[in-house]
Amino acid sequence: MNALLEKLTSGDVRSAARLIRMIDDNQPAAWDALKQLFPHTRRARVIGVTGPPGAGKSTLTSCLIESARQRSMSVGVLAVDPSSPMSGGAILGDRIRMNRHTLDEEVFIRSLASRGHFGGITPATRGAIRVLDAMGKDVIIVETVGVGQDEVDIARLADTTVIVWVPGLGDDIQAMKAGILEVADIFVVNKAEHPDTEATSNYLRSVFKQEKNTSGIPRDWMPPVVETVATKSKGIDDLWDVLDRHREYTAGASDYFVSRKRKACRVELENFVHQGLSEKFSTRFAANGLLDEQAALITSGEADIYAVAERLLAEIR
Template sequence: MKLEIDKLLARDVRSGARLLRWIDDGVAEARAVLKVIWQHTGRARVIGITGNPGAGKSTLTDQLIGRFRERGLSVAVVAVDPSSPFSGGAILGDRIRMQEHANDEGVFIRSFATRGHLGGLTHTTTDVVHALDAMGWEVILVETVGVGQDEVEVQRLAQTTLVVLTPGMGDEVQAIKAGILEIADVFVVNKADREGADRTVRELEQMLEMGKGGRPSLGELMHHGGLKASDLEQADRASPDEWVPEIVKTVASRNEGIDELVAAIDAHAEVYAKACQAPEFIRARLRQEFLEIYRRALFARGWSYLMHEDHLQQIVDRMLDRSSDPYTLAEQAVRALGSR
């Protein structure tokens, strides 16, 4: 099946839907298109929204769609279905809730479940964001449940990441465990109509005062002259210097606090845009993008070797009869790649 790049870049909905399906199915055609359109990426405002199941991410997303549409900006939403028992039916709920945007040509909403894919959901989501970006969607909202490494990876791709917490549910502690506090540019304390919202805000403030949470700034990492190799990974998710994570209280279901939230997002965007004038900031982002694709390519290559001529089975056989050990076997398998 053919796909016309010109149409795709002009935001043709059918071409876009086709590409996203290819990406989802992991077919080779998807990569071919992504190669061609990559040079058109880097224009969208990518905003991540993450937090525990039921925190109100979709309700907030819905409100944000409205605000960005009021400014005349086109908005694409990518919601990753966590396939978790907690949120069964939530996608359907999202569809119903976002129905009012259904006939708006300036809004594109796509939910998908990718758990179980080889290599996790990260790569599918990042490719989808690149595709939407190249297509010319001006704002891309990415909703993920902040529970695993995959989700954290996805949010590192966003320019601005919102971490949504709710009061009095122990969310704060769980978020620390998942490492998502380190990717927050803006903390949203949603369901502020519930008791304990101010306490959650205070806890976050204390945490930030102690220097925990929020992304490390590139300036901090560059402190001792150049970047050490061990800092590379940190730098990839560095926040612009001068940015101190903001904390915003919202009642998303009643449209309260959304103006303040948008103001915080805009403030961050401004600082981010300024930071982008520094080559090392852009380079850190590009490096992150490459490393992720590189990791994926390496793994795909290794995987195809393992699947070839029962290599994986032979390896397991040798572990089973204890004629070798997994460390040696892994080294041998990697070496075998070089000679292929």
């Protein structure tokens, strides 16, 4: 394991891939490895890219990779998208472009199975991000497909959350408004060659303005709206400008972002402990028939449910 970690922290792609696979398979050794990796993390800048299917997230991610490379930043990409499985890199929308990236040693792309959680952000997702962080990636892009809860989840683990939107999707924002307004740091209106673009951008700006006046959301960062045509790499410099602006903003003394980070950490911790307890419970009691046995005793009146529950809890402790 130590050899693996040593190679990983010096940027070895195969070690990183192996550890991510172990994390995705929920192997106990993976969590040990992460414990040792933790001191090597917290360096990378994590950008979440989310939005409805087909909005152009993958194409945009590809553009971001390209311009990050032009700025000499190394890049890691995690795709958490059960609807578009990818393996070893041949994944994102623009295949030719992505294939070029996969030949670039400084670009590392993986997908996560996120089993059982649709679009889900799990302790495994967070673990995989830390692997990319520890291997020295400057920028980590996490693409998730999402409408609703997923945006909130992604914002928990990203330093900056980019919501990708398309012209004409006006009404849909009403449905997801609460969640989105809470987490959006930057709004991208992609497919901006479409005639409805300006109307959609103006609409989004007006929604944020109105929300700021009425919601009392304690933040002074107004999510900027950036228009892009990802298939033509248009608007990507503008997007980087606001990404950099947001980074500067969050690096400053913003109570809002500090408390958001703490909340994210708390949620991750809570999820992790829950997951651990529930696994312990399953292997210890549920799998060996003990629960069925006790249920039979309780229904026949031979045992007291409260006493049994108390005993099981005490045993877990």
